[in-house]
Amino acid sequence: MADPAALGEAVTRLADLARPLRPEYVIAAEARGFLLGPPLALELGAGFVLARKPGKLPYDTVAAEYALEYGSDQLELHTDAVAHGARVLVHDDLLATGGTASALCRLVEQVGGTVAGCGFLIELGFLGGREQLRGHEVHALLRYDG
Numbered sequence: 456m457a458d459p460a461a462l463g464e465a466v467t468r469l470a471d472l473a474r475p476l477r478p479e480y481v482i483a484a485e486a487r488g489f490l491l492g493p494p495l496a497l498e499l500g501a502g503f504v505l506a507r508k509p510g511k512l513p514y515d516t517v518a519a520e521y522a523l524e525y526g527s528d529q530l531e532l533h534t535d536a537v538a539h540g541a542r543v544l545v546h547d548d549l550l551a552t553g554g555t556a557s558a559l560c561r562l563v564e565q566v567g568g569t570v571a572g573c574g575f576l577i578e579l580g581f582l583g584g585r586e587q588l589r590g591h592e593v594h595a596l597l598r599y600d601g
Contacts, residue, residue: 456490465596466491469546469574470498472594476571478544480504480537482563484530484555485511488547491576495546504537506530506559519561521554530558537568550575550595553587560591 456462469491473481482504483492489505496503509518509529516531537543545559550573560570570591578584578595585593 465576466494466498468596469495469576472596473499473544473546473572473574476544476592477542478571479541480543480568481546482506482532482537482543482559483546484559487549488555490548492546495544495574499544501544504532504543506532506562517562517565519558519565521558522552523554524552530555530562532562532566534566537563537566539567541568542571543568544571545573545591546575548576550578550584550593551582553582553584556584557587560588 478501480502481492481496483489485507493503509531512531512533515534517534518529518531520527520529543563545556547556556573563570572592573588575595578598580598580600
């Protein structure tokens with residue numbers, strides 16, 4: 456991330472993976488997904504949607520809970536964040552157990568959007584996160600299996 460050329464290359468390659476999905480929006484979760492989500496949305500010519508921790512958004516929201524190694528957490532999304540039927544790319548910088556990305560998918564669907572696919576900078580394949588995203592196309596720029 457500290458190297459501008461590598462950062463630019465990562466965003467370009469993530470966009471190349473996502474472009475065939477034709478997303479109209481990119482959604483990412485607070486805070487990790489905010490690092491590459493906005494530049495990825497710009498590269499794709501898409502809007503960027505914020506999913507935040509409970510109580511941070513000022514308008515009517517929907518919520519999705521997800522499991523953590525040590526408990527659970529929740530994300531919220533404005534009810535009007537995504538146009539009905541719009542194609543949304545779920546983005547996070549890391550796919551580990553899949554809980555956060557799965558919650559993002561549920562949020563998109565709750566507000567009437569369509570999950571076009573899921574894209575990640577890094578996937579920790581040995582943690583099985585893809586299983587949580589069954590039924591959705593999943594891409595990762597880097598994958599670590601061990």
